[in-house]
Amino acid sequence: MPGMSMVQALNSAIDVMLGRDPDVVIFGEDVGYYGGVFRVTEGLQKKHGDHRVFDAPIAEGGMLGTAVGMGAYGLRPIVEIQFADYIYPATDQLISAAARLRYRSGGEFWAPITVRAPCGGGIFGGQTHSQSVEAIFTHVCGLKTVIPSNPYDAKGLLISAIEDDDPVVFFEPKRLYNGPFDGHPDRPSVPWTQHPQSEVPDGYYTVPLGQAAVARPGDAVTVLAYGTMVHVALAAAEEAEIDAEIIDLRTLLPLDIDTVVDSVKKTGRCVIAHEATRTCGYGAELAALVQEHCFYHLEAPIVRVTGWDTPYPHIFEWEYFPGPQRVADGMRRAIEG
Secondary structure, three states: OOEOOHHHHHHHHHHHHHHHOOOEEEEEOOOOOOOOOOOOOOOHHHHHOOOOEEEOOOOHHHHHHHHHHHHHHOOEEEEEOOOHHHOHHHHHHHHHHHOOHHHHOOOOOOOOOEEEEEEOOOOOOOOOOOOOOHHHHHOOOOOEEEOOOOHHHHHHHHHHHHHOOOOEEEEEEHHHOOOOOOOOOOOOOOOHHHOHHHEOOOOOOOOOOOOOEEEEOOOOEEEEEOOHHHHHHHHHHHHHOOOEEEEEOOEEEOOOHHHHHHHHHHHOOEEEEEEEEOOOOHHHHHHHHHHHHHHHHOOOOOEEEEEOOOOOOOOOHHHHOOOHHHHHHHHHHHHHO
């Protein structure tokens, strides 16, 4: 089984689906001849043709509007938004049209659209290339929201998203494209080839949407995380020698609430870690759900470790980013009550 980076795993997923299903197409800014700014679509236009892998103008709203029509017609379009920060012009088409199409048509039409977007910081991208905007879309009925943390999951989840008959927003943590990141920017980068979750089958397989994974078993405290923060939480638990159970949510909507509840009931304590801003971030919904389902099992208040309520600062990137020290401090607060 070959070792793949997340970029290679995503490329493989798209390649597999272009080969399996003639209704699958992919388009976006520079995804064709250039292969995408992060090279996720490299080589796919040459292999599958420029009628199925093609460039789009810098018009995110137009791209999503086109995808809605394609989906209603019977195609399965994949739209690449070059950075998650640029998805805002497309939100009207994504929310008002794609997410509502099945409901407003009484089930006569639907929108099997996958919207891919690199998200998150850690690359000194500044305020317009570092945002984590997942909470906006988890608020929308009719959308599914996915954020993988490793190459194996990325490929399996992306294939599931493409095959899904409802629109899926698929965020890709760009700091994880070429290797896992433990939140220590001063340490040398580690490639995915040295990680067991880089072992990705060449062919077709799926990871079901709505199914979380236990990234690390433990009994002292539950940590709910996704994307890059899964690796930061793993590093925090190891460095602080805390017996934390770390849940990789993988899919934010639909949420695997059973895995979350089972873990919190076991540990009695809960930390929620995400890179996005704190106020009304996805962690607020998680905190409410844990409180609702686990109230009589909680031994301490729920702790959130998040980005700050500011634009993503270029010069203070690592003060903003919730690194392993902040996550470990959150675990200690939860344990100490």
